[in-house]
Amino acid sequence: MSEKVFVESLDPSYQYGYGVLMLKVIAEHALSELSLGGALEELRILVDMRKPLVAVRALLGPPLPPIRVMDCARVQEAADGIHVVLLDEGQAPFLAKLLREKFGGSLEQLDRWEVVVPAGAMPAKELERLVVSHPQERMGERIMDALERVIPVGFRVRYAEREGNSLLILASENPIPDGWVEEVKEALRKPPSPIPPEKMEGIRRKVEAAEILPKFKEGAMPWRL
């Protein structure tokens, strides 16, 4: 997988300082915890603690398509109506809300997974095409959550700019002058410079190799030991 997170220092005297290197680890963890690996194409973080300033530019990936009834449930026509059988439990609250709004009290719930829409309320083909949820909206919240985790908590003065698939946030604890915005944009025009792997030695967690007990090794039969 190509590198997505780039952390650079705007202060040349602190190019590979501990804080800069650790910020990369923190950003990678935030993306991993929030499962945002596919949603972002690039995350660039520029730091200058002497100003103080932290700028984060996220390049968003292609927008996710809306989830329709046919993507998360099976729709079957029967004599008593249209049976909607839930297949993806993650969509349950959105599907339940949609069906309640469309058909109200005329719905019949058979069990936890299955509801019956009265016959004639809507053609089955049309029901299948109804939009259940917009993952892109929820993704936006998660992306903002990740950026909030990267930006130091004391930096509450913000400047945000959205342009196409790019989202730029400047954060500081002092008022942000126009000059800083220009400086950040100028730095962002240059290609990102990845941190050399040797600099991350000792910063990234290194797990010591543990000896695997024979009974847990592949092919072992612990019940016979």
Next chain:
Amino acid sequence: MPGFLFEGGGYRHQELLELVEDLGGSVLQTRTIGTEVTITFFVPQEDVGVVEDLVRDLQGKLKRLPLMGSEIAVVSPTITRHHLPHPLCDVAEYLRREGAKTNMIGLARGPGQRTCQLGVEERKLIEEHDAAVFVLGNFEHCLKEYKWKLFKDLSVPVIVTGGPELPSLPYAFSYISGMGRLPYRTRTFTEIGKLDEVARAVEKALEERRKKISLDPPLLSPLVLKGEIENRLEEIRKCGAPLPVTPRLKGVRVKLPYSRFAGVLREMEVAGYRLGEIAEIRRSLMRDYILVDLLPLSRLELSPKGVRAISGGMEV
């Protein structure tokens, strides 16, 4: 007196409790879970061998707890996700396993450079403890230029942990690197080694404080006071708080409401003296608890008729 943790079966554990009492030690806590018993206690240094013999006989485990009898504040700049739960919880838990009673404190205006500050109430709350551990961040510039403002005015020893390698920090008793803002729990040997460094620094700070206190000691030990309060106050047994009478280096924290029990404590007779005469009893900033600070001998006027505090401050 060194502190110990005993872990073993419930069978014959009464013998250990009796031995600690006979040796002039003090039992801090006894917890029985199923057939297992966990006992934390103090015994005099010269009698440790006798206790070890009994524990060997009982086939239990004995662990030395160097921080026992102390109350430590573990302080974070905020309680946001940036600073909690790792590594603050890890530091607090490790100190707890070393015997300290820890309280985690999140500051209201701790983050930032120019804006970081410590409020008066926060300062007083931290000073109720025997030492404080500040878990700070990763940027050298912030640590060296600004963050010392948080602990500059504290009268208790402050151990600071942060990310970068620094020889020391102004106003800090000790600085431990490699334990700044971490997005994960400490699991590897290297990381646990860092926690151990924090515990050793706290131990050293407490040792120095103990030495200072021993130059002008109080009339009685906080452990004796703890035992007396537990024996005389019936309500302590009904109190649901963990360690209802928490020993500190200079006194105890009683986890009962100040408004109802401060008067009772003042009138309580301990070792032939009225507690209000030999200790300063005041309201804690933590949940309306009671702080009992034993006065040093230099502040007491002992006479055959009784005892009298020389300077004020008996009631706050």
